[in-house]
Amino acid sequence: MQDTARISVSSLQNTLLETWQNYYQLTKPRIIPLLLITTAASMWIASEGKIDPILLLVTLTGGTLAAASAQTLNCIYDLDIDYAMVRTRKRPLPSGKVQPRHALIFALTLAGLSFGLLARFANLQAALLAMMGIIFYMVVYTHMLKRNTPQNIVIGGAAGSIPPLVGWAAVTGELSWAAWLLFGLIFLWTPPHFWALALMIREDYASVNVPMLPVVEGEEATTEQIWIYSLLVVPVSLMLIYPLGVCGVVYGAFAVVLGAIFLQKAWVLLKNPEDLPLAKSMFKYSILYMMVLCTGMVIDSLPITHHMVQACTGHLEALMGMVLSMS
Numbered sequence: 001m002q003d004t005a006r007i008s009v010s011s012l013q014n015t016l017l018e019t020w021q022n023y024y025q026l027t028k029p030r031i032i033p034l035l036l037i038t039t040a041a042s043m044w045i046a047s048e049g050k051i052d053p054i055l056l057l058v059t060l061t062g063g064t065l066a067a068a069s070a071q072t073l074n075c076i077y078d079l080d081i082d083y084a085m086v087r088t089r090k091r092p093l094p095s096g097k098v099q100p101r102h103a104l105i106f107a108l109t110l111a112g113l114s115f116g117l118l119a120r121f122a123n124l125q126a127a128l129l130a131m132m133g134i135i136f137y138m139v140v141y142t143h144m145l146k147r148n149t150p151q152n153i154v155i156g157g158a159a160g161s162i163p164p165l166v167g168w169a170a171v172t173g174e175l176s177w178a179a180w181l182l183f184g185l186i187f188l189w190t191p192p193h194f195w196a197l198a199l200m201i202r203e204d205y206a207s208v209n210v211p212m213l214p215v216v217e218g219e220e221a222t223t224e225q226i227w228i229y230s231l232l233v234v235p236v237s238l239m240l241i242y243p244l245g246v247c248g249v250v251y252g253a254f255a256v257v258l259g260a261i262f263l264q265k266a267w268v269l270l271k272n273p274e275d276l277p278l279a280k281s282m283f284k285y286s287i288l289y290m291m292v293l294c295t296g297m298v299i300d301s302l303p304i305t306h307h308m309v310q311a312c313t314g315h316l317e318a319l320m321g322m323v324l325s326m327s
């Protein structure tokens with residue numbers, strides 16, 4: 001009797017774990033951490049390094065729920081092409097592990113929880129922006145653009161640029177030029193990020209008639225576009241320092257070094273458009289770039305960083321004074 005009970009408890013545990021894993025995978029969980037890093041960086045800048053930990057927790061939780069809802073809705077809408085593409089056919093919906101109706105209830109519940117959490121414990125602006133992210137991603141990118149134009153991810157990239165707006169609004173209740181610059185930075189970063197990947201999986205997209213740029217215009221045109229957007233990303237990343245003045249020299253060092261590597265990779269890819277390992281390297285670096293750049297924003301915003309920079313500046317001025325007095 002006891003053995004039977006033990007077996008049924010164990011099988012129930014396994015079933016629950018498997019169900020959790022299936023719904024977890026529906027949310028495309030590996031993408032969400034970078035969305036949250038851009039949100040957190042925005043919050044640290046907006047709060048000038050003195051962030052409220054509860055507000056940070058609430059906003060990142062609300063952002064996670066919203067992104068999870070958006071990605072689940074995207075999986076429901078794209079069930080047909082996800083089933084056909086090699087890269088996506090093992091996802092929970094095309095593989096039949098989760099039913100679309102249950103996924104829809106899951107996604108709408110996540111969106112409701114996100115809105116409630118952000119509206120109650122952050123503010124209405126952050127909650128509405130998170131919902132805007134879901135709606136823009138689903139209506140503009142997934143429904144209107146993805147299957148119809150090679151500019152799909154350029155315009156649709158605005159969805160993935162909304163998280164820092166949510167973070168900024170959560171801290172300040174409004175959207176300043178700096179918030180929109182962070183939006184613009186991710187907006188311009190998205191094409192190099194995704195088109196480098198799309199170069200590697202263009203046959204997959206061609207098999208389901210999704211007009212990604214490499215499918216429609218080929219590798220050369222795609223690597224040219226990656227180069228052009230990369231040339232825009234780097235100066236825009238420096239605009240946080242000048243003219244906006246919300247980041248300082250520490251962030252500047254991150255932005256210059258990371259940006260130089262970004263441009264170098266984009267340039268080499270431009271000269272070798274059919275080199276898929278280079279495309280893979282560019283895709284992976286695009287993620288590292290955004291991750292470390294946002295880390296630089298956070299470090300730069302900390303009060304201790306400002307004190308250290310001021311101390312160094314003071315020592316440098318004293319040294320310069322000594323050198324000048326000796327000459």
Ligand code: HEM
Nearest residue numbers: 030031034035038087153156157160161186190194197287
């Ligand atoms: C329209 C805009 C975007 C498109 C079309 C896009 C597309 C993709 C695709 C297809 C993948 C491969 C995922 C997989 O096969 O499971 C991917 C990976 C990834 N994306 Fe993007 N992406 C976009 C914007 C963003 C944004 C805004 C971020 C974060 C700020 C982001 C972060 C990531 C990360 C971290 C990965 C790696 C996930 C992994 O390691 O498997 N993406 N992206």
Ligand SMILES: CC(C)=CCC/C(C)=C/CC/C(C)=C/COP(=O)(O)OP(=O)(O)O
Nearest residue numbers: 031066067070130133134137159160162163
């Ligand atoms: C505030 C808020 C919730 C904003 C939304 C942020 C968000 C979910 C961005 C997703 C960007 C992305 C990875 C798109 C890929 O979709 P795809 O359909 O091209 O990818 P797939 O082919 O791998 O399914």
